[in-house]
Amino acid sequence: MKVGILGAGQLGRMLAIAGYPLEMSFSFYDTSGSPSVGFGDILVDKGGSGAKLEEFLNKVDVVTYEFEHLPLELTQKIEKLKPLYPSSKSIEVCQNRAKEKALFTELGIPTAEYRVATSAEELAEAAAELGCPVVAKSVTEGYDGKGQAVLRDVADAEQAWSSINHDAVIVESFINFSRELSIIAARSTTGEVAFYPLAENNHHDGILRYSIAPAPKVSTELQQQAESHIKALINDLDHVGILTLELFETPEGLIANEMAPRVHNSGHWSIEGAASSQFENHLRAIAGLPLGNTAANKPTCMINIIAEKGDKEAILKLPYAHLHLYGKEERTGRKLGHVTVQADSYEELVWRVKNVATFLPGSPEFISSIS
Amino acid sequence: MKVGILGAGQLGRMLAIAGYPLEMSFSFYDTSGSPSVGFGDILVDKGGSGAKLEEFLNKVDVVTYEFEHLPLELTQKIEKLKPLYPSSKSIEVCQNRAKEKALFTELGIPTAEYRVATSAEELAEAAAELGCPVVAKSVTEGYDGKGQAVLRDVADAEQAWSSINHDAVIVESFINFSRELSIIAARSTTGEVAFYPLAENNHHDGILRYSIAPAPKVSTELQQQAESHIKALINDLDHVGILTLELFETPEGLIANEMAPRVHNSGHWSIEGAASSQFENHLRAIAGLPLGNTAANKPTCMINIIAEKGDKEAILKLPYAHLHLYGKEERTGRKLGHVTVQADSYEELVWRVKNVATFLPGSPEFISSIS
Structure with missing residues (x-):
């Protein structure tokens, strides 16, 4: 093919x-x-x-x-x-936060309370209705934390509107969440669906820093809840390929944040961590081939290499680390590669990740907070 | 690079x-x-x-x-x-069975008793001296069982000589071996050396059918003996990259058969079966990068796909199998790809390999003999 x-x-x-x-x-x-x-x-x-x-x-x-x-x-x-694959229907919904939220709501998937605003005045009204703090995001074209602003007060609306500089924004209530998770599913042209285990994602400055998969402390019920949400979406969209759904874990259950109709940074762990990676399953799906095994083989952590490549030789020496570089030049905020770390226990995994972090000058302060 | x-x-x-x-x-x-x-x-x-x-x-x-x-x-x-890398010195020795045997002998690595013959008469003399049966192989250019003949009797010399049709042949005594093994080592431009665990190899018609790694029932002493042999070779040749040494296991210990100055079919298991595959370590070695972890993560079997591709979809459905196709057309005797199978025990591995074999029409009769 x-x-x-x-x-x-x-x-x-x-x-x-x-x-x-x-x-x-x-x-x-x-x-x-x-x-x-x-x-x-x-x-x-x-x-x-x-x-x-x-x-x-x-x-x-x-x-x-x-x-x-x-x-x-x-x-x-x-x-x-x-x-x-995925079709333009998936693109249309996933590239537009308003359509995405509407679909979540239509399918009964919990999401933050929200409003759409098309002017600074509407943004102020929405902030007042929802109660500050709120977060405003451009309806389209935003990714990696771009095109977003937090309103601590209704009076921030004017400045937020002009900083986002877009035709329309979505205004969301803050979610009181304990952590960010994501679930990745594959759906084939034949309708077969497979789910990866939930990953726990850690962002800083709007950029994913590291993901742990399977996310620790996930009950069977939580995994099933996530699978049920993404299954509703993937079938409704008649989506073919990988679909990623970002979620917040809250005391009331999972709240959907946003989705991406493609292989996702929070699934890079699957190259070593699963028998069939998200990349292989995306291709199997669009080729109508049987989907591959998505189970995690060990606790795995994917650490992004951002801005600077760090000490490549030191990382290559580690018997438990896999280095993936993307062939890109160093630049502030740029994703240059990732390191996959595996261990037999989460405790050992954390030690290993902290060790890898010492060789990555771009982000050790965030990664060293791993617990 | x-x-x-x-x-x-x-x-x-x-x-x-x-x-x-x-x-x-x-x-x-x-x-x-x-x-x-x-x-x-x-x-x-x-x-x-x-x-x-x-x-x-x-x-x-x-x-x-x-x-x-x-x-x-x-x-x-x-x-x-x-x-x-590896240098022409490695090529010169590895492409010439006479030079290869001489180096084995020089380094004290046991090998079959042998003679070099440059005519049908010399071949008959050598067969008589060594005692039939013997095997005659062209000194150069032979691989995958090509350019070889077995002499059951001295009288077979004339026919063997003309069938091999070469300037010179090496004549070897038969080895009474229990199985074929191979060891793969990597040596970097820095002199760092790493060894993979011994693999057990099963040939038919001179073509490798499947390899199991780590080879079952290998004592620490046997692994060390193999490492010591290949270490002597790799250092003597000042070899950079992967070197593969094929061995026979006999009651008297390991007997060297031949070597290859490159990544080897009996090391394909390492793509999934080791943290760093033979391919990655070959590249690390020639780039002077630290060598990666060569330990096997599970009992692993690599099955060659020969002549016919078999039932690809059935293999893709198996949660424990990895399919690697080489982009080649089907042809008698041609290696078209391989399947890697992993399991937590050798017993389970054998069951899984037998199952995969049912989807590979090219070689199930050989593979189903696995025990």
Whole structure:
């Protein structure tokens, strides 16, 4: 199968690495002008003029993507010519926080109370109704903590509106949560669905720093609750491929935060931590192949390498660590790679993660808070 | 690091897949005219005229290979321009059974009694001296059981000589062995050496059918004996990269059969079965990076997919199997891929391997004999 990927970054890279042993080949369509994937057939169409789109589509049997913030017209155009998985319906909902929240509500999935505001005045009204503090987020195009503002007081509305600088924002009540979790599911063209165990995610400055999977202290009921939520979504969207649902754990149960219609940073642990990684299962799903085993083989932690690559040789010396670099130059806030750490117990895992963190100058202060 | 690989088959393919996460890139130099690697930068120079050699060498920092039956003049020429790992010294010894046996003997590594013969008459003399049955093998260019003949009687010499059709043959006494084993070691440019656990190998018609690693029923002493033999070889050759030593287990201890200066089919189990695979460690070694953890994480069996691909979907459904296909067309005797099977015990492993074998029409009769 010839797979076309919209985007040419680390997610596309890890998809291709997982797909070669299944005799798939990969073409990448890059509009950034700086693809980092480093191999495969890369078509660069800087700015997305569409000049190379036909050539790209002619090369592939099926199209998928590593980034959902794609122009809908583009994905709908592609869909007329080649199968696009997940479909533009998944993209449309996942790239729009208002549509996403509406779907959560429609399917009975708990989410934060929210309002949509299209002006500074409406934002102030929404903040007053919901009760500050609230968080305002651009309805579209926000990711990795971008396009967001916290309102501690209704009077912050004017400044928040102009800092977000968008047509519409979603305004949400604060959730009193104990931790952030995510669940990843795969759904095949045949309708088969498989779930990974919940991962526990730790962010700083809006960027994921590390994930532990399976998340410690997860009851069977909690896992089932998460599976039930994502199953409702994945079936409703007739979604094909990986779907990721970010959740908050609260005393009242799980509250849905947002979802992504693609392989996700909180699933990178599965490369070593599960028999079939999220990347392999995404490809199996879009190819209509049976889904692979999603069970975790050991307590696993994925640590992002951000901004600086750190002491690569020291990490390579550790018998329990796997290094994945993405072929990208160092830059503030940039995800450059990740390290997977495994252990037989969570206690040992924490010690090992703390040790790895000493070799990563970008983020040890956050990681060393792991307990 | 830009790695150049001489050859563009499955070994080069698995090296590249292991090397991308270490930010290496790969160029392949193919003289067969039918590269199967399927990705990376492939320079085809059918027949090996050398027309594309300079272009290939200009693209890379270091050169390695997936096949040791290379013209020595070529490898010596390359060596003058770029680092070649393992060096032409390793190639020279490993591609010549007479030089290989002489080195085993020089280093005190037990091997079958042997003679070199350069005519049918000398072959008959050698067979008489050693006592039939003996096996005659072409001194160079033989692999996967090709260029070999068994002499049950001295009178078979004429026919054996013409069937092998070579300038010189090596004639060996039969070894009364209980099983075939192999040990794989990595040695870095820094001199660091690491050993994988012994694998048990099962051949049919001269082709490896399956390997179990760690080989069951291996004492610490046996593993140490194997490590001591390969350590003597790898250091004497000043070898950089993976070296594989095939051994026979006999009541008198290990007897060396032959070696290969490269990643080896009997080490494919390490992709899932060890923290760092033979492919990753070969690359770490030639890059001078610290070597990775070679310990087996579970009893593991690697089953070759030969001639026919079998029931791919049935294999993908098995939660304990990993499928690796090489992007090659079906053909008699051809290695098309492998399946890695893991289990917590050897007993369970055998059941699982037998189950996988039912989906592989090419070789179930051999695999089902596993016990």
